[in-house]
């Protein structure tokens with residue numbers, strides 16, 4: 001049995017401003033170094049969880065963080081038009097998918113995904129944000145309300161069924177009587 005409760009959840013957000021991105025690729029370098037084995041032992045942008053798109057867009061640099069792995073490519077096709085410029089359907093996609101090599105570990109082919117640099121101890125800001133000196137990447141944390149399912153323990157389940165059967169008032173009276181008897 002379960003119920004629901006509203007709780008606050010911390011949401012981490014990396015904001016991307018392509019107009020400030022110079023294409024320096026420091027974000028790719030630090031991301032790959034921090035995920036290398038040993039940590040910071042090597043750099044390889046092909047192993048980074050962030051990739052600065054340039055060729056597909058031709059006129060701007062766009063940093064994209066690796067998202068979820070998907071086992072199948074999209075069944076449909078679409079294009080995006082911004083300021084009269086048409087972009088291909090994969091230009092802004094974060095997925096590690098079978099139709100392209102992006103966001104795959106070059107040696108093993110395993111999917112790469114941005115983990116927001118979650119580490120112990122927690123970093124004040126993700127590393128790509130710290131290394132972006134042009135402020136194309138900025139970081140913020142905000143709180144959002146989420147509805148969570150709460151599992152009730154056995155005693156609560158029993159109490160809930162008694163309340164359903166006899167009503168809360170009767171149950172409270174019964175408990176008060178038992179307490180007075182010691």
Ligand code: SF4
Pocket residue numbers: 020021022023024025026027028052061063131132133134135136137
């Ligand atoms: S570090 Fe910043 S400016 Fe440099 S490529 Fe990455 S997002 Fe762009």
Ligand code: SF4
Pocket residue numbers: 030031048049050065066113114115116117126127128129
């Ligand atoms: S947040 Fe961390 S893991 Fe994600 S792209 Fe930036 S450096 Fe890489």
